[in-house]
Amino acid sequence: MSSSENVTKAWDVLGEALSMDPLDFEDHESWKFLGLGDLLAAATASDLKNLGLDVKTEDFTKYPTVGEFKTFLLRGDNTAPSNGAPAASPAQLNEPADPWEGIPKPKVPLSIALQGQASKAKVIVFLLPDGSGAGGSYGSLPRVSPDVCLIGLNSPFLRQAEAFTCTIERMARLWLDEIRKLQPKGPYVLGGWSAGGYYAFEVAKLLIAAGEKIGRMILIDSPCRLQFEALPEAVVGELTSKGLMGASGLKKAPEWLVQHFTSTVISVESYMPTPIAASDVPPVVNFIWVREGLVKDVAESGLNVDLTVKVTRFLLEPRGELKTVGWERLLPGARYEFDYMTGNHFQITQPPHVSASISACTYIG
Template sequence: MAKCIYGAPAYPSDKAIAVRTEGHQAPLFFLPSGFGDYSYVYELARFIDNESPIYALPWPAGLAEKGFTLAKVVGYAVAMLRRVQPHGPYHLAGYSSGGLLAWSIARHLRENGEKIAFVGLIDTLLPEMRHSASEAFAGEAQSPSAAEIREEADRIGLNMDLINAASIQHHARLVADVDVTPTDIDVYLFKAKEEYMDENTSWFKRITQRGYTREDASALLWDTVLEPERITVTRVNGNHVTLLTDAGNRQALGAHISASLKVCRE
């Protein structure tokens, strides 16, 4: 998930980051995680079929300091994306709250007349208020404190020197405003089988009452808003973290993403 795990760069840029340039199909664009980190894409890309080039769309520099709104972040990402691929059909994906940005970008493009072929959500929970660090990073809708960011970074092995706490907090507030309403965009959700969050919190109990569970193929509450026929759920091994940090889980996830992309291309 971070440079200290994968050894890949994770820094702001005003250009799409080329992870893999080979491939004859339309590119696949990934969004960073809630830490602003896109290094997970480098290792995951090894297990995604080589028919598509793969790019990462980093957060803008000064995300918090310059007071970026969600609309401005989406516009910034769209500008990077269009330099690589001027028109659709587009393929977008994101891990954790990066999936919310992927959704927002896809919706913006669709509303501007572009075709969206694929939106991949890697264990992305529909936005909901959180009450602890692990809950905030699993869904990213509540802004975590600096202490919570450090606690979570230590928990999953991230190097605090490589992340910007102010930008993480600002991003968490932005994705709380993501507008998820019915549309004609198809979503492919890759859902971790194992629980990561504290099951004893009132928030966890509340979303469980709304239908949240890891035990079946329900859609992490996206199916409470989107039409069920628009959502394809694939259950993947691991929890919110180990689905990517465990090599076997990561390989299986890449294979699932490849299979979904193949369906979209047919």
């Protein structure tokens, strides 16, 4: 039986067990979320064995999401990875062992010390970049503590966005050695603004797979990919034409920023994260949200956008006080802390709003 036939037969059995059409299975969904409890998992594993598949009850725990379990079946031998690492996501299966293969040499350093010195600090906070790709965007953050070093990570594709065609997961792999060079051992503190939250999450998974601990995550106005779409390219173009794309006051966003932001949203389009196991989730996750939208009234703004797209509304419209909005499914069991700031999504690192955006880091020093 081919590995693709294994998936088809297994999906039929799982669909019947869960009273679902297998076509409705989505890679990011966990079996627990879909209703596959311990007893049902045992019965389903038994049914799969009767079909000639070597599936054990614990395999639903080893490969807790639809995508991971599919990868397990597609390998054909139905055995766990020999190094104990989690199964690769479907996106990772097509990536080279060396993440830098075919990637042009970065034109800027991968990291920049924004505050303090990594060699002397008690705590290092690694901040992954937003869609602009510039770790220097965090340079305006007020001083946190003499004991804290803030490191901004730059995109390897800064100033060469035309070469940015890799996945979010592979981007995380490009930063891993740089982070471990600056801090060889955990626990690690990782944060990110907007798409930087996705990068921070994927870096955390890589560090966990390497046996490290994550002490804290800081998610800064980062809409969970499980609930929000990638920002449509048409919206990027519309915001750029109206001077709203990452602009500060009347200053138009530079072309390199727009290009990198466009490459980022294309990459986010194919990104669908899978959860971190509850036993590995950082004990504290800080959320920092803005309350304001880019415009007070979309209808009066003259923007030609589709407001049925949730992430477009997230960016443009005023909000209440958001909570975990889906991240609890990716980071189950953490203590969630919330802070709110003035300004809109693109003003997070701009005065006077910036004084509130680093509040979570003050808890660390």
